[in-house]
Amino acid sequence: MPQLTWLVTGTSSGFGEQFVRSILAKGDHVIATARRGHERLGNLKDAGAAILDLDVTAPQAELDAKVKEALKIYGGIDVLVNNAAYIEAALIEELDTSRLLKGFETNLFGPINLTRSLLPHFREKRKGIILFMSSIGAYMGAVGAGTYSATKGALESVVNCLREEISPFGIECCLITPGYYRTNIFAPTNIKFGQPSIPDYAELNKLYQAGVNALHSNQPGDPRKATDRIVDMVRSEGKAAGKTIPPRSPIGADAVEIIALKTSINSRDSRSSPGPKLHQWTLVDADKFV
Numbered sequence: 001m002p003q004l005t006w007l008v009t010g011t012s013s014g015f016g017e018q019f020v021r022s023i024l025a026k027g028d029h030v031i032a033t034a035r036r037g038h039e040r041l042g043n044l045k046d047a048g049a050a051i052l053d054l055d056v057t058a059p060q061a062e063l064d065a066k067v068k069e070a071l072k073i074y075g076g077i078d079v080l081v082n083n084a085a086y087i088e089a090a091l092i093e094e095l096d097t098s099r100l101l102k103g104f105e106t107n108l109f110g111p112i113n114l115t116r117s118l119l120p121h122f123r124e125k126r127k128g129i130i131l132f133m134s135s136i137g138a139y140m141g142a143v144g145a146g147t148y149s150a151t152k153g154a155l156e157s158v159v160n161c162l163r164e165e166i167s168p169f170g171i172e173c174c175l176i177t178p179g180y181y182r183t184n185i186f187a188p189t190n191i192k193f194g195q196p197s198i199p200d201y202a203e204l205n206k207l208y209q210a211g212v213n214a215l216h217s218n219q220p221g222d223p224r225k226a227t228d229r230i231v232d233m234v235r236s237e238g239k240a241a242g243k244t245i246p247p248r249s250p251i252g253a254d255a256v257e258i259i260a261l262k263t264s265i266n267s268r269d270s271r272s273s274p275g276p277k278l279h280q281w282t283l284v285d286a287d288k289f290v
């Protein structure tokens, strides 16, 4: 496999940072991006990454300009990893529409707009790979996760259409759907809780927030193992040797189980357990990559 150039969003922590490290370990070029990247990504620069400031919610013209800047760094881009996202956490009835929109701006409009900025380059060279970080949230209902799940469900739907539109140009898309991994997604700095406002939900809010706190740092999956495998998948190496990039790739045993369950017995879900689902189903070994 020739040396590839990658652009990864949201590399200040979690999967994004580990993607950069996995890519560099293969000897590929990587443009690590983040909000205030030049201030915050010194560690990745020292490791060998090029750094670019990039907020995925920037207006389209700004994203277009950022991509032009990125293309000049190594003379092109081969792989875009739409990784940046966050959890806008609130019960649906307590949800403020402006916060719902904020979730969509980062998790859906951001990756779509950035992809749009890069597509002319990929179309011109009749080649390119775009990874979209989705989530089992797209398949599984959980208390407080309505906005996040909606953004990821919408992302899956849009990408399924995008794939049909751009595959004739030799451009490949893959939806990566992780289970629960030890990143900062549930860290108090990263998850954004809405303001509880309806007394009837007070107990549920308490349970939900306690569940999130208990999950933080205790998720079963190791993000570096996942990014190593995903990079192998793109490079057609390791366990992915000789294989083509699939349209979707669940990662983690929990992801496989939940997607299988939801896609086969979808209708049973809401009737099978009487109480709210508070992530009890996640504590399985998710280091297994499928």
Ligand SMILES: NC(=O)c1ccc[n+]([C@@H]2O[C@H](COP(=O)([O-])OP(=O)(O)OC[C@H]3O[C@@H](n4cnc5c(N)ncnc54)[C@H](OP(=O)(O)O)[C@@H]3O)[C@@H](O)[C@H]2O)c1
Binding pocket: 009, 010, 011, 012, 013, 014, 015, 016, 034, 035, 054, 055, 056, 057, 082, 083, 084, 085, 086, 106, 133, 134, 135, 136, 177, 178, 179, 180, 181, 182, 183, 184, 185, 186, 190, 219
């Ligand atoms: N960890 C899991 O269990 C899990 C499961 C399923 C899916 N995922 C997906 O994996 C991806 C990475 O999340 P993670 O788990 O690694 O969480 P994380 O550690 O919280 O990392 C999320 C990254 O997104 C960045 N980000 C947020 N808003 C941004 C914006 N407007 N512009 C640019 N960057 C922005 C954050 O940067 P700042 O530091 O600037 O906020 C951070 O670097 C996400 O798409 C997430 O939905 C994660």
